[in-house]
Amino acid sequence: MYRPFKASTDYELLVLLREDNEAAFEEIYRRYFQKLHSLAKRRINNVQHTEDIVHDLFLNLWVSRQKIQIDTLQNYLMRSVKYRVLDELDHQTVKQKFADYQSFTPQISNTTEENILYSDAMKLYEENLVFLPDKCREAFLLSRSGLSQKEIAAKLGISENTVENHIAKALRLLKTRMAEFINPNALFPIFFFLFEK
Structure with a gap:
């Protein structure tokens, strides 16, 4: 297949x-899809x-093409897929903890009410993650996905003490903003276990 921009630099493609230019977008897709897919598949x-994450990333790139601020295309794409992977892992962790909670908690009769509460809690949780500083959010999400503080420190290139501080800061903010969902004495304390250290 003919690729008119195969020899173009990333800057020229941007x-x-x-x-x-749709052909330029297609070249970016061809150039980086496999790299991003491989990066996401590791976790x-x-x-x-994995495919959904990468396709969604490229869709967002096209939709935001005229206003998005990018200095280095490769760094932007790699960083974007990393955060999307972290979000996916965190979402999976929340779902698993909710399932664990349900497994030993008496079921309420109104499952619709429970589902609505869970949906509201998830939305609030994801909205509040945005308020965390980048490193703080990343350390917290990695900790929720099962990594130890030592592993997180090595991955982020920071000290274990800094990791601990980031996680503690995230927990303080999230617990304050989501008190109604994480109180163990609440009617539906579905997020209580997510915020355990």
């Missing part, structure tokens, strides 16, 4: 992308979820 053991 300029063309902002001018709504997510689900081919469909």
Whole structure:
């Protein structure tokens, strides 16, 4: 297949992308899809979820092409897929903890009410993650996905003490903003276990 921009630099492709050039977008997709897919697959053991993450990243790139601020295309894409993977892992962790909670908690009769509460809690949780500083959010999400503080420190290139401080800061903020959902004495304390250290 003919690729008119195969020899173009990333910078040139970005300029063309902002001018709504679909061929430039296709070249970016061809150039980086496999790299991003491989990066995501290292952490997510689900081919469909991995593909969805990468496709969604490229869709967002196209939709935001005229306003997105990118200095280095490769760094932007790698960083974006990393955060999407962290979000996916965190979402999976929340779902598992909720399932664990349900397994030993008497079921309420109104399952619709429970589902609505869970949906509201998840939305609030994800909204509040945005308020965390980048490193703080990343350390917290990694800790929720099962990594030890030592592993997180090595991954982020920071000290274990800094990791501990980031996690503690995240927990303080989230617990304050989500008190109604994490109180163990509440009617539906579905997020109590998520915020255990």
